[in-house]
Amino acid sequence: MTDLHNLEVPLVVGGGVAGMTVALSLNGAVMLTTDLPGSSWWAQGGVSTSGTPNDRKKTERWSDLADPSAVERLVGDGPEAVLWLRRLARRLSEDTDETVILGAEGADGLDRAIESGDDATGAEVMRVLTGAVAASDSIKRLLGRAVDLITDGERIVGAVAVDSRARRRIVMAPAVVIATGGMGRLYSVTTNPPGADGSGIAMAIRAGARIADLEFMQFHPTAMAVSKDPLPLVTERLRDRGATLVDAHGRRFMSGIHPAAELAPRALLARAVWRQGLRGTGAYLDARHVLELADHHPTVLAHAMSVGIDPRSDLVPVSAAAHFQIGGIATDLDGRSSLPGLWAVGEAASTGLHGSSRLLSNALLEGLVFGRRAAGSVTEAAEPSGDIGYCPVDGHDLPITPGPAFDELRKLMWEHVGVERQGSGLWEAHNELSALEPVLRRTLVGRDAATLAIQVVAAALRRTESRGSHFRIDHQALDPSQARRVVVEPGPVEVERLV
Ligand SMILES: Cc1cc2nc3c(=O)[nH]c(=O)nc-3n(C[C@H](O)[C@H](O)[C@H](O)COP(=O)(O)OP(=O)(O)OC[C@H]3O[C@@H](n4cnc5c(N)ncnc54)[C@H](O)[C@@H]3O)c2cc1C
Numbered sequence: 001m002t003d004l005h006n007l008e009v010p011l012v013v014g015g016g017v018a019g020m021t022v023a024l025s026l027n028g029a030v031m032l033t034t035d036l037p038g039s040s041w042w043a044q045g046g047v048s049t050s051g052t053p054n055d056r057k058k059t060e061r062w063s064d065l066a067d068p069s070a071v072e073r074l075v076g077d078g079p080e081a082v083l084w085l086r087r088l089a090r091r092l093s094e095d096t097d098e099t100v101i102l103g104a105e106g107a108d109g110l111d112r113a114i115e116s117g118d119d120a121t122g123a124e125v126m127r128v129l130t131g132a133v134a135a136s137d138s139i140k141r142l143l144g145r146a147v148d149l150i151t152d153g154e155r156i157v158g159a160v161a162v163d164s165r166a167r168r169r170i171v172m173a174p175a176v177v178i179a180t181g182g183m184g185r186l187y188s189v190t191t192n193p194p195g196a197d198g199s200g201i202a203m204a205i206r207a208g209a210r211i212a213d214l215e216f217m218q219f220h221p222t223a224m225a226v227s228k229d230p231l232p233l234v235t236e237r238l239r240d241r242g243a244t245l246v247d248a249h250g251r252r253f254m255s256g257i258h259p260a261a262e263l264a265p266r267a268l269l270a271r272a273v274w275r276q277g278l279r280g281t282g283a284y285l286d287a288r289h290v291l292e293l294a295d296h297h298p299t300v301l302a303h304a305m306s307v308g309i310d311p312r313s314d315l316v317p318v319s320a321a322a323h324f325q326i327g328g329i330a331t332d333l334d335g336r337s338s339l340p341g342l343w344a345v346g347e348a349a350s351t352g353l354h355g356s357s358r359l360l361s362n363a364l365l366e367g368l369v370f371g372r373r374a375a376g377s378v379t380e381a382a383e384p385s386g387d388i389g390y391c392p393v394d395g396h397d398l399p400i401t402p403g404p405a406f407d408e409l410r411k412l413m414w415e416h417v418g419v420e421r422q423g424s425g426l427w428e429a430h431n432e433l434s435a436l437e438p439v440l441r442r443t444l445v446g447r448d449a450a451t452l453a454i455q456v457v458a459a460a461l462r463r464t465e466s467r468g469s470h471f472r473i474d475h476q477a478l479d480p481s482q483a484r485r486v487v488v489e490p491g492p493v494e495v496e497r498l499v
Contacts (some may be wrong), residue, residue, distance in 0.1 A: 011029070011136075012030070016347075019346070020262045022179060022372075081365065091168065091215075092131045119298065129271055145161060147359070158176065159203070178201075182347035187217070198449070205455060213356075214325070217423040233300075238300065239262040244286045253281075267357050335349060350485075379389070390496065405482045406440065409450070412432055421473065
């Protein structure tokens with residue numbers, strides 16, 4: 001059964017920090033979102049904001065290939081975006097505002113992060129945004145999963161969605177904003193929550209939007225190595241407070257690798273932890289001497305205690321894990337994609353801000369800053385909804401839930417497209433993914449994963465060097481001739497007339 005909605009306001013797909021910020025910054029919006037919470041709720045560390053020149057330098061220095069104009073926007077507009085958030089918080093409750101404090105986080109060594117709720121900053125930020133959306137008369141929420149974009153041949157004019165009862169909905173809108181988050185779930189070892197499967201990026205690929213930088217998946221060095229999926233994150237703040245990385249014999253292994261030891265860049269730490277695993281020498285976080293661990297890190301403590309580890313007396317086993325997709329739908333600094341009528345923000349978008357290796361605490365802020373900018377651009381450029389639409393030919397009536405083939409894809413991605421890659425493994429992944437594709441295409445999540453995984457492998461094969469979070473065993477050196485972002489245009493897709 002198909003249900004047609006002809007909207008007069010923009011359609012925002014996704015209800016994380018980026019989607020909510022866009023919706024709240026528009027004069028009216030429909031927010032279509034699944035009931036899965038998204039990564040924003042899980043962010044532990046903080047939001048960087050200080051806006052000082054030092055902050056800018058630090059972001060550029062740690063983020064090789066970062067686009068200076070995107071950094072400029074993040075750093076320049078960051079304080080105003082945080083003030084906006086604080087105003088929302090104040091409107092909801094004075095108490096909420098009181099809990100937002102300034103403090104430092106992890107490897108950047110600067111007093112530049114906003115944190116609240118101890119190690120549950122994301123939940124606190126989302127509590128404010130969710131409250132503001134609920135209180136808004138101009139935002140309507142639709143519960144469902146967007147599965148494809150609709151075009152009129154020239155611009156994006158809507159999306160196909162399925163609701164919780166598997167009914168198909170056609171939503172025509174003056175503008176569509178994708179804010180569906182990242183794609184860590186494509187890896188069997190990840191910190192990302194269920195739902196972070198890159199569906200928005202896959203939809204945009206099928207509609208013909210340009211994509212960029214998919215080879216740059218950032219791996220977090222300290223996910224808790226326990227039998228859970230996703231792996232619980234152990235925040236950088238513990239290392240900032242003096243926790244060390246040690247092997248099974250209690251020997252620190254980072255001091256010989258980088259002068260900043262445990263506060264080295266994430267990519268380096270992740271590789272060191274990964275190598276410890278390969279050697280069988282183990283990787284553990286020793287946080288036993290971190291004072292006030294229980295007070296400041298209740299989330300980490302609760303995760304550890306739930307599997308019988310007490311970080312105050314035990315070493316915590318850690319693993320690298322897929323954490324943040326730097327690449328995504330290629331956009332300008334106002335969130336405009338290469339397709340008229342389509343915008344993208346947050347982890348689903350690729351503005352060039354993060355270069356090849358995101359600096360921590362920039363992702364929530366990215367959603368706030370670029371979400372507000374995108375709303376301005378959407379307001380200027382939105383056009384009345386059309387009544388003719390075409391969409392990629394595919395089975396929108398497929399079940400959503402992925403089957404065992406999706407698990408196979410995740411294992412393949414972790415094994416061959418993970419922390420360390422090489423040409424032979426990437427080709428193997430490519431061939432195995434191609435063989436799996438017909439089975440993957442039997443579910444909505446599987447078909448998106450197939451679309452995306454093949455693009456990630458292609459991007460990793462194209463970059464024959466090691467840079468930031470992309471490490472090639474067969475091309476370990478940095479190649480200055482590849483010091484640029486790679487933006488690609490996916491090939492044409494067959495379409496069917498929809499409305
Ligand atoms: C464990 C963890 C800790 C982190 N810690 C930090 C930190 O301390 N600081 C920081 O800056 N960043 C941190 N990050 C990264 C940051 O949380 C994310 O990059 C950011 O929150 C992404 O926001 P988003 O709005 O783009 O996506 P999300 O918050 O993931 O939201 C995506 C939304 O889209 C919806 N959705 C997805 N697909 C569809 C679809 N097809 N149709 C409809 N709706 C859909 C989901 O339901 C969800 O509402 C962390 C991430 C994780 C996983």
